[in-house]
Amino acid sequence: MSTIKDIAAEAGVSVMTVSNVIHNNHARVSPATAQRVREIMARHQYVPNMAARSLISKSSHIIAVLLPIWHGSAASMLLDPYTGQLVGYLEELLREKQYYVMVCSFDQVEQVLALQQTWQMDGMILVLPHEDAITRDLIQRTQAPLVVFDRHYEDLPMLDVCLNDRRGGYTATRYLLEKGHRKIGFAAPSIYESSVIQGRFQGYLEALAEYQLRERKDWLFDGAVHQEGGEAVAEALSHMQERPTAVVATEDLLACGILKGCQERGMQVPEDLSVIGFDDSMPARLITPQLTTIAQDIRQKAATGVQQLFQAMEDETYRNAHAVLDIRLVERQSVREPGNI
Amino acid sequence: MSTIKDIAAEAGVSVMTVSNVIHNNHARVSPATAQRVREIMARHQYVPNMAARSLISKSSHIIAVLLPIWHGSAASMLLDPYTGQLVGYLEELLREKQYYVMVCSFDQVEQVLALQQTWQMDGMILVLPHEDAITRDLIQRTQAPLVVFDRHYEDLPMLDVCLNDRRGGYTATRYLLEKGHRKIGFAAPSIYESSVIQGRFQGYLEALAEYQLRERKDWLFDGAVHQEGGEAVAEALSHMQERPTAVVATEDLLACGILKGCQERGMQVPEDLSVIGFDDSMPARLITPQLTTIAQDIRQKAATGVQQLFQAMEDETYRNAHAVLDIRLVERQSVREPGNI
DNA sequence: GCGTCTCATGATATCGGTTTCATCTGTTTT
DNA sequence: AAAACAGATGAAACCGATATCATGAGACGC
Numbered sequence: 001m002s003t004i005k006d007i008a009a010e011a012g013v014s015v016m017t018v019s020n021v022i023h024n025n026h027a028r029v030s031p032a033t034a035q036r037v038r039e040i041m042a043r044h045q046y047v048p049n050m051a052a053r054s055l056i057s058k059s060s061h062i063i064a065v066l067l068p069i070w071h072g073s074a075a076s077m078l079l080d081p082y083t084g085q086l087v088g089y090l091e092e093l094l095r096e097k098q099y100y101v102m103v104c105s106f107d108q109v110e111q112v113l114a115l116q117q118t119w120q121m122d123g124m125i126l127v128l129p130h131e132d133a134i135t136r137d138l139i140q141r142t143q144a145p146l147v148v149f150d151r152h153y154e155d156l157p158m159l160d161v162c163l164n165d166r167r168g169g170y171t172a173t174r175y176l177l178e179k180g181h182r183k184i185g186f187a188a189p190s191i192y193e194s195s196v197i198q199g200r201f202q203g204y205l206e207a208l209a210e211y212q213l214r215e216r217k218d219w220l221f222d223g224a225v226h227q228e229g230g231e232a233v234a235e236a237l238s239h240m241q242e243r244p245t246a247v248v249a250t251e252d253l254l255a256c257g258i259l260k261g262c263q264e265r266g267m268q269v270p271e272d273l274s275v276i277g278f279d280d281s282m283p284a285r286l287i288t289p290q291l292t293t294i295a296q297d298i299r300q301k302a303a304t305g306v307q308q309l310f311q312a313m314e315d316e317t318y319r320n321a322h323a324v325l326d327i328r329l330v331e332r333q334s335v336r337e338p339g340n341i
Numbered sequence: 342m343s344t345i346k347d348i349a350a351e352a353g354v355s356v357m358t359v360s361n362v363i364h365n366n367h368a369r370v371s372p373a374t375a376q377r378v379r380e381i382m383a384r385h386q387y388v389p390n391m392a393a394r395s396l397i398s399k400s401s402h403i404i405a406v407l408l409p410i411w412h413g414s415a416a417s418m419l420l421d422p423y424t425g426q427l428v429g430y431l432e433e434l435l436r437e438k439q440y441y442v443m444v445c446s447f448d449q450v451e452q453v454l455a456l457q458q459t460w461q462m463d464g465m466i467l468v469l470p471h472e473d474a475i476t477r478d479l480i481q482r483t484q485a486p487l488v489v490f491d492r493h494y495e496d497l498p499m500l501d502v503c504l505n506d507r508r509g510g511y512t513a514t515r516y517l518l519e520k521g522h523r524k525i526g527f528a529a530p531s532i533y534e535s536s537v538i539q540g541r542f543q544g545y546l547e548a549l550a551e552y553q554l555r556e557r558k559d560w561l562f563d564g565a566v567h568q569e570g571g572e573a574v575a576e577a578l579s580h581m582q583e584r585p586t587a588v589v590a591t592e593d594l595l596a597c598g599i600l601k602g603c604q605e606r607g608m609q610v611p612e613d614l615s616v617i618g619f620d621d622s623m624p625a626r627l628i629t630p631q632l633t634t635i636a637q638d639i640r641q642k643a644a645t646g647v648q649q650l651f652q653a654m655e656d657e658t659y660r661n662a663h664a665v666l667d668i669r670l671v672e673r674q675s676v677r678e679p680g681n682i
Numbered sequence: 683g684c685g686t687c688t689c690a691t692g693a694t695a696t697c698g699g700t701t702t703c704a705t706c707t708g709t710t711t712t
Numbered sequence: 713a714a715a716a717c718a719g720a721t722g723a724a725a726c727c728g729a730t731a732t733c734a735t736g737a738g739a740c741g742c
Contacts (some may be wrong), residue, residue, distance in 0.1 A: 001460060003727090003728055003729085005728075005729095006730060013691075013692085014465065014692045014729085015692090015728085015729080015730090015733090016691070016693085017690085017691060019729070019730065019731095022729095023730095027689085027690095028689090028691080029690070029691080030689080030690060030691090030692075033690080033691085045454075047458045047459045048457065048459060048728085048729070049396070049458075049461070049462050049727085049729065050459045050461075051391075051392045051394075051395040051396040051461060051719050051727085051728075051730095052392075052396050052697090052727070052728035052729035052730085053392075053395055053726090053728080053729055053730075054392040054729095055390070055392040055697045055698065055699085055728080055729075055730095056694090056697045056698095056728090056729060056730050056731080057345075057697090057729090057730070060362070060392065060698080062443075065444075076423040078426065078428050078429030078432070079422065079426045079429055080425075080426055081422055081623075083426070084419040084421075084422070084424070084425030085419065085420045086421055087444070088446075089448055091408075091419070091444055091445075092446060095445070095446060100443055100445070100460075101443065101445070101493050102403075102441055102443050102687080103428070103432050103442050103443075103444050104432075104436070104442070104692090105407075105432055105433060105436060114384075114386075114388045116525030117342060117388045118388045118389060118391045119391050119441075120390070120392060125710095139404045172689070186609065200395075227627060229628065247532075253627075256627050260544055260627065261631055264629075268677075269696060282422075282625050283624055285568065286568060286597050286601065286624050286627065287596075287601075287627060287628055287629075288601055288604055288605075288627060288628075288629070299608065321709075344699080345698060345699060346698075346699095352720075354722085355721065356698085356699075356700095356720045356722090357701090357721070357722060358721060358722075360699070360701095361698095361721090364700095368719085369719090369721080370720070370721080371719080374721085376719080389698080389699070390697085390698050390699065391699095391700090392697085393698055393700085393727090394697035394698080394700080395697080395699095395727095396699075396700095396727045396728065396729085397698090397700050397727045397728095398700070398716085398727090399727080435725090482709065523718095544696080560720075573729085582708075626741060634716070663695065
């Protein structure tokens with residue numbers, strides 16, 4: 001565990017010369033000296049001390065990946081395959097750029113501000129699968145550049161990377177319409193709370209409107225959470241007088257629950273009901289029938305966010321950027337023409 | 342962004358007094374002064390600088406969560422729901438103890454050693470879903486305490502938290518035997534490379550032996566990876582003259598693939614084939630029929646690892662501990678008595 | 683031959699804390 | 713009243729790097 005002083009002493013030079021070698025300051029040190037110092041550093045397996053470095057530079061080369069604690073356990077956030085995957089890609093991209101990733105769950109803005117200060121974080125990334133009240137506050141009060149995934153506020157300068165949710169909802173619904181469906185339901189965890197789901201819902205309405213259709217209240221399944229919520233939707237469907245021939249579900253897991261619930265109640269998918277999901281997550285290919293779904297490119301999302309972050313770190317005036325990434329339809333087996341067209 | 346000096350100046354005391362207040366050194370500062378300093382700190386939202394602190398204390402309060410890069414992308418590691426969940430619980434537990442979590446993917450031991458030094462890491466946790474060659478080397482060369490999940494070397498002093506894989510394999514097989522199965526296959530990504538899978542395989546053999554049975558080479562499905570591997574197993578089964586009535590799969594995803602492959606080839610689970618998986622991961626409850634599986638308590642696993650780590654950080658002589666956590670059988674729908682008993 | 687300029691290198695202060703040891707005031711002991 | 717002592721506080725060194733400015737040795741111009 002040698003320090004820059006040890007290296008300097010052994011090389012018979014000052015610490016500044018060693019420092020200049022480390023930073024490849026060719027103009028400030030002769031090639032011969034540089035070579036000699038480099039050899040000694042290699043022999044000692046010298047590694048600079050980040051604490052000393054960040055103390056004077058006021059920058060730690062650490063990026064915080066912030067995970068809001070949602071209804072109790074932080075673990076639930078990384079349990080979510082989407083979050084895990086996103087964080088994995090972020091780590092990969094940041095590591096390439098020689099930045100370090102600190103993963104931090106939190107439930108108060110103050111925690112984040114303190115964290116940023118105590119470590120002199122260079123930047124922060126907020127991973128937000130659900131809506132929450134803290135985000136606006138955090139955006140306004142943070143000192144370091146902050147990139148937010150999946151959330152945008154029109155009235156605030158902010159850096160964010162979102163999906164074209166409107167288009168996602170539209171594409172899913174339009175696809176069903178073109179297959180001949182006219183009775184199309186919509187299932188979501190909470191239609192009016194999350195801007196993501198609102199966007200998808202808007203797209204759904206727009207597509208319906210193009211076919212001179214309007215939503216029917218009894219085909220809107222609000223509060224359908226995860227697999228259990230999907231099964232509840234199936235239960236509700238099974239008791240309906242006039243039931244939709246297709247359902248747009250805003251999450252794959254929800255769609256899977258609907259599939260499973262239907263199968264258990266004697267409704268066949270896609271024969272009796274077509275279902276389309278969102279995210280193309282792992283279960284989508286696992287269930288039978290395989291799920292038709294609206295997919296997103298998580299890696300591209302991560303890359304876009306990292307790009308925004310670095311631009312903001314380099315340029316103090318870059319504090320307002322809004323990336324909208326496109327979605328694509330993945331056709332599988334959970335959608336077909338309605339039976340009695 | 343005030344420093345300890347600013348606080349000291351405003352309170353009209355020396356930095357040492359402020360430092361003593363921060364550390365609740367009641368013996369070294371009068372209650373009145375302490376109170377006054379505390380108020381000023383609160384007003385300034387003072388937060389100590391970790392770089393300065395770790396520079397002198399040679400400890401950063403950072404714990405590294407190390408993710409070996411496996412065949413390319415690091416993202417794949419956090420994509421794995423097991424890893425994501427484990428990391429989530431680790432973060433939660435470490436945060437409670439005021440430690441910070443740095444997530445680091447790596448593919449060379451040197452990277453890890455450099456990382457540990459450059460940040461003066463207090464401890465490291467290696468999350469290892471697959472076998473790898475680097476681990477032994479890392480265990481032997483690391484300076485900081487290191488806890489390894491799911492891997493144990495008898496001949497090396499090390500801290501690790503493993504599952505009772507032998508018992509898992511035994512329990513799964515024994516369960517099938519008690520249901521009346523006598524023709525039991527075994528499917529795994531690689532039977533002889535991973536100690537985890539070897540353990541499960543040993544358990545499988547032991548259970549068979551108790552019923553005077555031996556394994557049959559053609560019912561050992563080696564190299565079955567993920568869902569695709571499972572489907573390949575189903576394909577192989579469908580062409581068999583004499584096929585097993587049940588299969589033990591060492592991963593849920595693998596079991597799911599077998600289920601799906603069987604369904605597509607006209608074999609019913611559990612009527613024609615019983616399948617038992619491992620891990621009780623999210624897909625287990627998603628598919629139809631729901632998967633009977635050997636479950637583990639990931640939170641307990643994380644807690645045990647953290648406990649080992651902290652004991653090692655406190656006590657330099659604590660460098661050899663081997664925790665073996667138990668498994669439990671989760672009965673669902675993918676196992677029943679064989680048809681023609 | 684002397685001033686100027688460049689190149690290579692070094693001395694020193696500094697970042698924001700902690701550690702160690704000193705000091706100062708007032709009280710108790712003898 | 714002098715000495716001893718405890719309690720409260722402070723001065724200064726230090727951790728390992730970087731930034732700023734200084735210095736010394738040759739090369740070059742005139």
